[in-house]
Amino acid sequence: MRLLCFIFSLLLILSYCATAVEIMTPENNAVVNSGKLYLVFTATDGARVVVKRGIEAKFLFVKKENKVAVYHYLLMLKKGRNLFYIDPEGKALRLIYKQKNSTISFKFHRKKIEKRCNKCHSLKASGKLCFNCHKFKKGSRIYMHGPFAKRKCFSCHSSGYVKGVRFGLKGNSDFSLCSQCHFAPLVWRKMLYQHGPFAARNCTACHDPHEGNFRFLLKYEPKKGLCLACHRDKAKEFSSEGYRFHPILSAKGCVICHDPHASDYPKQLYDTPFKVCISCHPRFGKIKKGHPIVAHPVVGPLIPGTNEKLTCSSCHNPHGSPYESLLYAPRAGSRVCLKCHKY
Ligand code: HEC
Ligand code: HEC
Ligand code: HEC
């Protein structure tokens, strides 16, 4: 009787093993920071992933080992909660995609999880081996960061386990990481006016640490796209009807006047607004008076009723405007004059 029972339960376990879906990575209910994630699981042949909430589950391939099939999928997540089913069993996988880096986020490189892959993958800490799993878009990206191109992953990622997790970043901020090799940030740090994300030491808000399609490894098109990714109010202003850009902004982008990191002048300009303007419009540098009308001061005196000093950008919007000559208001009817003079 006992023996029968034993054999019976063994059979049960075996049949269970044969049909069971076992997810090897990621963990159910994991919070993740990336919109792309690998899903690897074992199942009987013929299993598939069904997307309930999420963008896509891209099937890569299945590899059989001793009758067990190991499925590789690439999941595309949308922000918030994502739900997938692995059929025919209907096993659920829930994931929460939060863009902000959080310390509680899912980490793959822990012994317990890594060892599930050992049979077929080498998980030695070698820069070359990383690419077997991490499919960085080789070739399609134009610019590669020096140490990444040389596969010196461990100049930035630590090779050993720190608090149970491997490949964490060296340095407790981007700033301390990047300034191991770059000295310019140490100079920028001493400047009077520091740009928001730079002051927050968040280099990777703008730079990809590995590779990119844009010069300086920038994450977005550098002329306007990068800046407008955060400065949404400016994007709105620029798309207003009849808006015309300052020709130099279209040609050279925002960084021709603003430093993206820091400077000694307000708004991270390379100089005072007046000097920035006359660096390209030198004929206005020689006059103190006479523009836009005879005897009108160009720079210097206080604007009536304010504490602000008159300068070029008091009348001209340095970025652009829907009106002639980048003015803040139309010239017609002297409306531009009304900003400062009550007639
Ligand atoms: C049964 C063997 C086997 C097991 C177990 C296995 N893999 Fe794989 N995996 C492979 C093979 C074979 C390839 C290479 C396929 C190819 O040639 O592109 C691969 C490729 C990959 C890739 C690259 C996929 C791509 O985008 O092309 C990733 C990522 C990956 N495996 C992750 C894992 C992880 C994580 C585990 C453990 C949870 C794991 N694999 C377990 C066999 C396995
Ligand atoms: C067996 C495949 C595999 C190999 C080999 C591998 N990784 Fe990973 N790695 C993963 C998976 C799976 C994740 C989780 C993210 C995902 O699914 O895209 C991950 C995540 C990471 C992360 C994010 C933190 C974490 O633990 O989730 C870092 C950093 C990382 N890998 C670095 C490396 C480096 C450096 C190497 C080479 C020394 C390497 N990986 C080799 C599969 C692999
Ligand atoms: C210059 C420093 C630096 C080097 C060199 C570097 N990394 Fe990274 N890596 C980072 C930083 C910083 C992050 C965090 C990115 C973020 O928060 O946006 C990161 C994140 C990652 C991640 C997780 C997120 C992702 O982008 O998929 C993986 C995987 C990874 N690195 C793999 C590698 C591999 C493999 C190499 C070597 C070929 C390497 N890294 C070399 C700095 C570096």
Ligand code: HEC
């Ligand atoms: C291990 C040293 C090392 C670390 C750490 C490092 N870099 Fe670099 N970086 C380099 C090298 C080497 C180059 C290539 C220099 C060259 O080709 O002129 C480079 C180039 C760059 C460039 C392009 C500069 C140019 O003139 O084209 C940028 C931008 C950059 N790194 C940003 C970063 C950021 C952001 C970090 C931190 C996430 C960082 N680097 C961390 C070594 C490093």
Ligand code: HEC
């Ligand atoms: C707001 C976006 C932004 C942030 C944040 C940012 N950068 Fe940059 N960075 C840029 C842009 C844009 C350029 C290209 C400047 C140009 O075209 O003149 C650049 C250029 C660079 C260069 C190469 C040119 C040079 O002037 O030496 C390095 C190195 C660099 N950044 C490092 C860093 C480091 C390190 C951090 C964090 C401490 C950081 N950046 C933060 C936008 C940013």
Ligand code: HEC
């Ligand atoms: C990652 C987000 C981000 C990006 C990208 C970014 N900025 Fe900023 N910017 C900020 C934040 C945050 C502040 C600080 C806002 C505050 O203090 O009110 C700021 C402030 C500024 C200021 C000062 C505004 C003021 O009223 O004092 C200027 C000028 C500026 N950014 C220009 C730029 C330019 C030019 C670029 C592109 C090279 C750029 N920003 C890209 C986030 C960003």
Ligand code: HEC
């Ligand atoms: C021709 C030089 C020039 C260019 C190009 C330029 N700026 Fe400015 N920007 C200025 C000046 C000058 C000021 C200060 C105006 C003042 O204080 O009177 C300023 C102010 C700002 C401010 C703070 C005040 C405001 O208008 O909100 C932000 C934010 C800003 N610029 C973002 C940008 C962005 C984003 C770009 C690119 C799309 C850009 N700038 C391109 C010269 C320029």
Ligand code: HEC
């Ligand atoms: C890096 C060079 C550069 C800087 C800095 C610069 N400009 Fe310009 N600006 C130009 C160019 C180029 C043009 C188009 C050719 C021309 O009209 O001279 C232009 C055109 C103009 C025009 C005429 C636009 C039109 O629609 O007729 C005005 C007005 C103007 N700029 C004002 C300013 C003011 C104000 C500043 C300072 C906030 C400034 N510029 C800073 C290069 C620059």
Ligand code: HEC
């Ligand atoms: C008090 C307001 C005011 C100030 C201050 C001012 N401008 Fe103007 N600007 C105007 C007006 C109004 C026009 C249109 C005049 C016209 O079309 O004859 C104009 C036209 C221009 C033009 C296009 C026409 C031309 O002459 O080329 C440029 C360029 C220009 N200004 C640059 C500047 C620069 C540079 C400064 C600072 C040194 C400056 N302006 C200061 C009001 C001003």
Ligand code: HEC
């Ligand atoms: C951004 C503010 C501003 C705008 C716009 C402006 N002005 Fe002025 N205006 C001033 C300042 C500042 C003074 C000098 C006041 C002082 O000396 O205390 C001045 C002085 C004058 C004077 C007296 C000049 C003198 O002889 O002392 C006249 C006339 C004048 N403005 C006419 C105009 C006209 C016409 C316009 C429109 C085309 C105009 N202003 C646009 C700021 C402005």
